[in-house]
Amino acid sequence: MRRTTTFLTGLLALPLLAGCRGGGDAGEGLSGMIQTDGSSTVFPVTQAMAEEFQIANSGVRVTVGVSGTGGGFEKFCNGETAISNASRPIRDSERERCAANGIEPIELTVAWDGLTVVVNPENDWATCMTVDELRRVWQPGSTIRRWSEIRDGWPDQPIELYGPDTDSGTFDYFTESIVGEADASRADYTASADDNVLVLGVSGDGGALGYFGYAYYEQNEDKLKALEIDGGNGCVAPTRVTVEDQSYTPLSRPLFIYVRPDALERPEVRAFLEFYIENGEALVPETGYVPLNAADYDAQLAKLPATSGGS
């Protein structure tokens, strides 16, 4: 009995030993844990960077959470994360909350996104929508329930709306640029923080209309149809080119990451950020977004304060 007890206790204690790993690895010797959280739109970029960085530096663990831009800022200002992913700029109220905790976030632009409005592939009547039509569908109190109410000639099919929930930076950006006021949206749509759920919803419903970041459309091009948007200068489809030269308006938007200056003191965080920016041109296209050009990336690098001695 006593031997069994000792054996079982030893067995249960084994996972505790998993924490002790041989320190360092070939080359860097960096170690530590970097916590990031925030936008689900920026998630694919930060995740791709994290994966590559961890391959090169096996002593470092980078976690990427998906609480939404707003949720990410809340954790960031509480000091829980070192880096916050955001698909919209930080608000004054959020900046104040950070300042109250002694945090002055540094803003880095990492990519361009063309916020994409999608419909089901069976939708053969809509190829282009104007900003005004979108506004009429999505504004608060909107009673538009059928496609025929948006434009004459469109069929009398019911619309099913899908979009991100109120914690999402994509939601904030869409409402601000299409409806005209941040957080102004009708309430009766299927809201989800998980863009994959939105993809599932739009691809499964003939009369569906939804919006999310371009990366999620590109990954599911076979199941979705992207609409061209007429921002006043004719119908423009979201592509790498039109997002980069801003002709896809008003839904071309910059994607950000925000860093805490005190977190930058840690060598692994600094190394990760430098890696992020230096590999932007190479890795961002793989995630479906549009990279900045080289000069702009250099400008971002210059925003990081110089280290005070060391590496």
Place this chain on the structure above:
Amino acid sequence: MNDTGFSLGARRRLVVQERIIGALLFGCGVVSVLTTIGIVVVLVSQSVGFFAEVSPLEFLTGTRWSPQLVPQSFGILPLLNGTLIIAIGSSLIAIPIGLASAIYLSEYSKPRTRRIIKPILEVLAGIPTVVYGYFGIMFVTPILRTIFPQTGIFNAASAAIVVGIMILPMVSSLSEDALAAVPRSLREAAYGLGATKFEVSTRVVTPAALSGIVASFILAVSRAIGETMAVALAAGATPRLTLNPLESVQTMTAYIVQVSLGDTPYGSLEYRTIFAVGLVLFLITLAMNLLSQRITRRFREVYE
């Protein structure tokens, strides 16, 4: 030397020891009371702050719930609607099937069958609720979508079905205890009068155990009302007033989760909606508990 056989000092020590143990046990009992009082105090104090800005009438009768959207609206009826659809839907599944399984286990099954089926039912009760929610999205909703193509990705029916399965063991187990408590003499008397097994089960035993059975129903329903994870995952996040179970709805519990996990600033009006909704939830489950106690007392049959 006194007649207890203990010295005076030892006796005093024993008395003190007993008093200390008594006090400790009393303390443990009091902890639960204090916790309840603490919860009520927090709910009420934060809700007072909320109702200073939003009129209770608008809160209780308004039909639009959008505290985080512009323009803000604080009518709780859509959330109440969501909770009630799920509660009623799950009761429609759990109550008939649960009662039937209880009658089967108590009156019809052989001891060997009972020994197999009862633990399996208990397993259903032990599955984490988040797994039920996932089961709803991954398994139940696709089936519903093939039968009714207009079903949404999130829908109330799927959540009601999985919550019904979740509370079924509660109905079955408690009803079975109630049925088993009916003395055998009642059954034997009925058999003696020539009744069939079915007549005995449904017209003699079940009415005799009615108070316990109804109490189990009410407990199961109040569990369904308070269920959070399964509905947050499967039912969706769209507060709306609808009787159509194939649409997505939001329950009061799912709303509280959504706001708590989100970016709502601490102390703001939106934040205090959590407590106002929590207070309504608390009052509903309190009312159901009191109702269940009242019914148990009123209909309890006392056997000598």
